[in-house]
Amino acid sequence: MTSGVTERDRAKADRQAAILHEAARLFAERGFSGVSLEELGAAVGVSGPALYRHFANKQALLGAILVGVSERLLAGGRGVVAGGGSPADQLRALIGFHVDFALSDADVIRVQDRDLASLSDDDRHSVRRLQREYVEVWIGILSALHPDRGREDLRVRAHACFGLINSTPHSVRALREEPRDGQVRGVLETMALAALTV
Template sequence: MTSGLTERDRAKADRQAAILREAARLFAERGFSGVSLEDLGGAVGVSGPAVYRHFANKQALLGAILVQVSERLLRGGQDVLARESDPRARLEALIAFHVDFALRDADVIRVQDRDLASLPDDERRRVRRLQREYVELWIGVLSDIHPERDQADLRVRAHACFGLINSTPHSMRGARQPAGDRTVRPILESMAQAALTS
């Protein structure tokens, strides 16, 4: 078998992914403190204690959600820069990538906004470091487009753009994909472009 994974390994990985997905949904709905291990187990069809086979505790589960998404954002941003060489094409691709993230991972954005402080210090620092590295990718691209502006100016613009895009999970709660995507995506992309290139 080329993947090197047994059927049991794949089943375990699938169950772990399901737990992460349902945990993000439940944490987004009720907050970290409002969700029990029994709630998490029930959402994926296992007992609460069975969750311990995958995660040491509820904090470890929250950490996995927020660290993994921060790693995925950084890796995705790096991939964009590796694919594109023109600064404006890079910016356009970064915006599209981040809009995809906001529309696909709305629950995780809500969890990050509300429950980051519930992480242990070392994991919270790791998340913050990964996020800073992601921001720096954007700053580098913006520096190429606006060489006359200083880093502080560009950092404010980048964070304002993230605020615009990441507000979508809060403003779109009633909308359902893919109809919501078709309506919201072009608005977010054009507004972000306008904010960052003006």
Template sequence: MTTHIAATPRDLAKAERHDALLREAARLFAARGFDGVSLEDLGAAVGITGPAVYRHFRSKRALLGAILLRASEDLLAGGRRVREEDDDPHRCLRDLIDFHVDFAVTDAEVIRVHDRELATLSDDDRHRVRRLQREYVELWIGVLQRVHPDRTENDLRLRAHAGFGLINSTPYSVRALREIPEDAEVHDILSDMAYAALAAH
């Protein structure tokens, strides 16, 4: 029999601070770049001193790695859930697009950090992120293959990467518009456009 030990208030507070650091670091790194953010900036964003960040992450680079690894792991896990829940290829593709658009709209700052700072990661973290991303791309290719059984693997791979380009680049680029659309509007436009492009013969 497994004994479950209830988390103490201190444990819960530490977990909340850990998650807050991930959120605020993504925001700051997206806005200023990795080198433009100090430990003091990170600590101040969550109400602690700069050195106290080391209680949660061994270094600023480890914090960057945690942000990008969590995003990559969440995408792969969510994509697998979508694939397992949908038998119809077109519905599966649509749901997979909706899932990825949700991520892109909600976590646009993480995408910007990835685009700008992937090379800044430690070698181990960068290899892990890339491995997870390759698995996620292969998942998409598997779904696209069911929608387009007559297409070559190169064709499907190009479609997948083109879909990512459309979805990932838009949520943070629209912030430059004079009138910023609602997230729900951005989501619907991106989802419809991506599906039309990826399902087209």
């Protein structure tokens, strides 16, 4: 019995993943408005118009990047909770998960910081909704650790933690030669944990 996924399906998925990766890199370097479809196509070895076989337009490509990463973050955060453990263990796992994201998807963080307003209204609403749900995952764990604190207090703390971790693409460019699992990861995890458990 086959899985129903053909070689053509796999090739198309691989091409889409390559397009998304290169688009995030180029958007991070030059901004959404500073990159043409022709440049995007050249980065993955196709003509600009060939991208329309995968995405309706450049704005749809931006939406796929930012909605997609928001979906991955929410699924990952929920996966941490589903994994069980004490609230303290879950918080450490959640911080580790978000640090992994920040170190591996630095380009996407830079794109969101600069180009969120360039999304279509529908995609922007989707991103905001998914982000709110991700924050609620953090608040659920933090409320178990700090039952005396209100949800708004915990929401501020969660957002401050994201700011600390997500500053990585802007603050550690000089450390790009360092092993990703070394100095930067340790600093981020230690600081985030200290900030959220103080």
